[in-house]
Amino acid sequence: MRKFLLSTAAVGLIAVPAVAEVSDGKVKIGILNDQSGVYADFGGKYSFEAAKMAVEDFGGTVLDAPIEVISADHQNKPDVASNIARQWYDTEQVDSIMELTTSSVALAVQALSVEAKKITLTTGAATTELTGPQCSPYGFHWAYDTHALAVGTGGALVEEGGDSWYFLTADYAFGYSLEEQTSAFVTEKGGTVLGAVRHPLATTDYSSFLLQAQASGAKVIGLANAGMDTQNAIKQASEFGITQGGQKLAALLFTLAEVHGLGAEAAQGLNLTESFYWNRNEASAEFGNRFKERTGVMPNMIHAATYSGVLQYLKAIEAAGTDETEAVAAKMHEMPVDDFFANGASVGANGRLFSDVYLMEVKAPDQITEEWDYYNVLATIPGDQAYLAPADSGCPLVQ
Template sequence: MRTRLIASMAVLLASSTAAYADASDGVVKIGILNDQSGVYANFGGKYSYEAAKMAVEDYGGKVLGASVEVITADHQNKPDIASNIARQWYDTEQVDAIMELTTSSVALAVQAISKEKKKIDIVTGAATTELTGAQCSPYGFHWAYDTYSLAVGTGGALVKEGGDTWFFLTADYAFGYSLEENTANFVKANGGTVSGAVRHPLATTDYSSFLLQAQSSGAKVIGLANAGLDTSNSIKQAAEFGIVAGGQRLAALLFTLAEVHGLGLEAAQGLTLTEGFYWNRTPEAAEFGKRFFDRTGAMPNMVHAGTYSAVLQYLKAIEKAGTDETEAVAKALHEMPVNDIFAENGKVGANGRMIHDMYLMEVKKPGESDVAWDYYKVLATIPGDEAFIDPAKSGCPLVSQ
């Protein structure tokens, strides 16, 4: 009798241990870390948090029998603050994965910590190709877009249209440098020239001296290698100097639906830009956009939709792996195709880059917009294998050359 009781207890203990091994402590916790009060607050911000919660709700709120929780914090665009939050989340709050990570310097810092802690990070808000290049991680993934894909779209298109001389107005940190470099390479590869560049601090309020340098360069195209309110304010102040009226063209190298809405069609009309998602492109995207609008009062851009996709795919990977253990989930993320409202037949390269189609857009004139938030004409689809760097050429040491 005693032997049977011990045996039964051993079976119960083993089954209980197995259940917790499937989903760690019985909860899968995802952290959305981004800018919620600065220049990128509408670019991602609270809207990305809502997108993440939508993905969890659409998945059913549980994975492997464990509840799924989403938490969020504002990193204020500061790598030290982001690093402290990430360490606290991993060390004391049992966070399993961190996502979004707007601002490239922040994303690089948190990806390094995630690599150290052997935790998954999926970047949707930052752009630098270093994330899947020299600083790639076996547990790091880059989802929505990057500086290379933006350069292929907007940079390549404008040179072909005759914009063959460029001057750059660049945000003075990792993202801006990467976007300028990638775009300049495409300009030169297509027969164009770059006459110079000037760099401005993140979240500056006065662009006059920078814009005057760009204007005096005589370049046909002024490439705005910045984002969020920095780009919007650059465009507004450029109008005050009569830059576009004087015959030069502005290229918004990272500009999304959120910024177009903030600027308004009157000011934004005619801008050429590249996004990885547009809510009015397919019926499925439109349905998602309506649901997103109902809870936020805004239509989603590629960062919001990309965050939804990243969270959904992470939960699918846990299901496929049969556990939330990092190595197994990372392996599943590399193996699984991505098919959802954001990506059609997307795939994850060996360097962690999710490869999917991108779209070259032109902002409509006010009279061309039929419904609210209908701001884009899709000029071209850029196939994923053209839009993103071949993983074998990315410089990622994890990729076999």
């Protein structure tokens, strides 16, 4: 009898699967971004709603544990963002921080999260440093980066004849990186860069900067900025008659939210690059319409990518059978990403999502047949062409 019981116990130990593990009895995701400044429409409260949509669509629980999403405004200040992240990790049991608009913020929080051994998933910042020299074993970069924007807008416009450029550049890490990488593609394609001028973040008067760009005689004025900065620059360029004089504006980081805020009349003819457009196919339209019904606006690539990133994170927890960071990060690298945002995409060893990006042109007002239908998709750029290969990224984690 004793031998039988021991034998039965052994069989039981082998047959019973490992118990799923979720720390603190819940999975908690923090959406940290700009909710009151120049990037408030770019991501802001709409990214928070996208994250909540993903949780609801996933079912509200993972491994039988509830999923909670919280948010905070980092005011585009790395020190504020770092303080919030520390509080979230130390006292509020946050497991992952996402969105992270503004490159300086994203770099600061990603670095802090390495020490805390927590996952970050950036959708709102652009710098390639996140998956390059400052990459993290727990850091992931969805949506876009400065390299993809430079390939999409910079390379394409030179091929169409826009072979001389002058830059209006936001005076911080994101702007420098975008100007540098776009300049490299312009010259690689045979174009020339005639100069650049730097402007402070959230400035309101672009007159002196635009006059310098106009005087350069460049065929293309590259706006290496984002959000309200780009909107204001475009509005004032129209007032100065710059585009009417034959120069073309290239918005190197501009999304559907900003086009809508600016209006088709002012934005028509503008070239830009996004990794998502709601009216591109049936799946993207289905998400877009659900998002608009919930928020009153159509999603841009930041909102769509935040949904995609949250969903993939939850799938990785489910696949790993735990929310332990090492195990989840391994699954994030291993699993394909296949949703309306990224179809059949993969994550590189440096944490970069390799999904397609699209070169867009803003339609003239008389071409728009329904609300929010602002874009003509001019070209699709495959992910492996849009983004730096992990081996070329400078990420020290890549063998």
